Amino acid sequence: MRDLGVGFGRLLEGQRWMARHDRQYGFGLLPGLITLVLYGAALTALAIWGDDAVTWATPFADDWPSPWLGLFRGLLTVVLFALALLLAVLTFTAVTLLVGQPFYESLSERVDRDVSPDGTAPQSGLPLHRELWISARDSLRILVRAALWGVLLFALGFLPVVGQTVVPVIGFFVTGFFLTEELTAVALQRRGVELRDRLTLLRSRKLLVWGFGTPLGLAFLVPFVAVFLMPGAVAGATLLARDLLGEETAEARDADETADGDEDEPVSGS
Incomplete structure (x- = not known):
């Protein structure tokens, strides 16, 4: 269970790191704002025409008596919007990272240099267009996986009781996992770690991943919050990537040296 707290701590540390380096924070908001406008327009259109889409997709229910027709299509409309919202949360990070790739790449490198004991950051050595291609390709693969989970959870949502209690909780953990994958990809791709x-x-550190990604996924459900948390989330994900790879930080090294010094200090007698 300790990993849950560590993961959440990395999320908070990323936000604090960003608060201490606010010069580029404004630029980091722009990709999220652009993505938010696009997603907001899509969800608004779905809210307006969702009923029509469900009616078109369920012609077999046209002759059902009242109130079953209204209840059935109303439930499908709600589930459809909930699924779209889930997919929006899952894909928001990927799209925002693509839009703001140069900034977030630079931000992640700066975090690495700041916390690294030797003040260096791993470099991919790839040109920008190649990095964009790899990021887009991997994001599409993750989106397919997330969509499959979304379809499964959509189907399980029809189960009595379980569909309204257990399934949403599973959905938040799934969202947290894929959010963390997208965010840590910025730092891990620079280290040459492939998607697989x-x-x-x-998967080997699920509690750590859930501790970071699940609270972030819940926060991203609040309008505009994702935009303001995104730069700090990238910073925190870089710290999390170092944890996953077992890379030492300057803070941990200094703490170890302090502890060693305390152990070596002779105890004075009375």
Whole structure:
């Protein structure tokens, strides 16, 4: 259970790091704002025409008596919007990272240099267009996985009681996992860690991943919050990536040296 607290702590540390380096914070908000406007327009359109879409997709229910027709289509409309909202949360990070790739890449490198004992950061050595291609390709693969989970959870949502209690909780943990994958990818791609290896790494530390990603996913459900948390989330994910790879930080090194010094200090007698 300790990993849950560590993961959440990395999320908070990322936000604090960003607060101490606010010069570029304004630029970090722009990609999120652009993505938010696009997603807001799509969800608004779904809210307006969702009923029509459900009616078109369920012609077999046209002759059902009242109130079953209204209840059935009303439930499907709600579930459809909930699924769209889940997918929006899952894909918001990927789209925002693509829009703001140069900034977030630079931000992640700066965090690495700041916390690294030797003040250096791993470099991918790839040109920007190659990094964009890899990021877009991997994000699409993650989106397919997330969509499959979304369809499964959508179907399970029809189960009595379980669909309204257990399934939403599972959905939040799934969201947290994929959010963490997208965010840590910025730092892990610079280290040459491929998608398959990243997923294996994340699965090996699920509690750490959930501690970071699940609270962030819940926060992202609040309008505009994702925009303001995104730069700090990238910073925190860089710290989390170092944890996943077992990389030492300057803070941990100094703490170890202090502890060693205390142990070596002779105890004075009375």
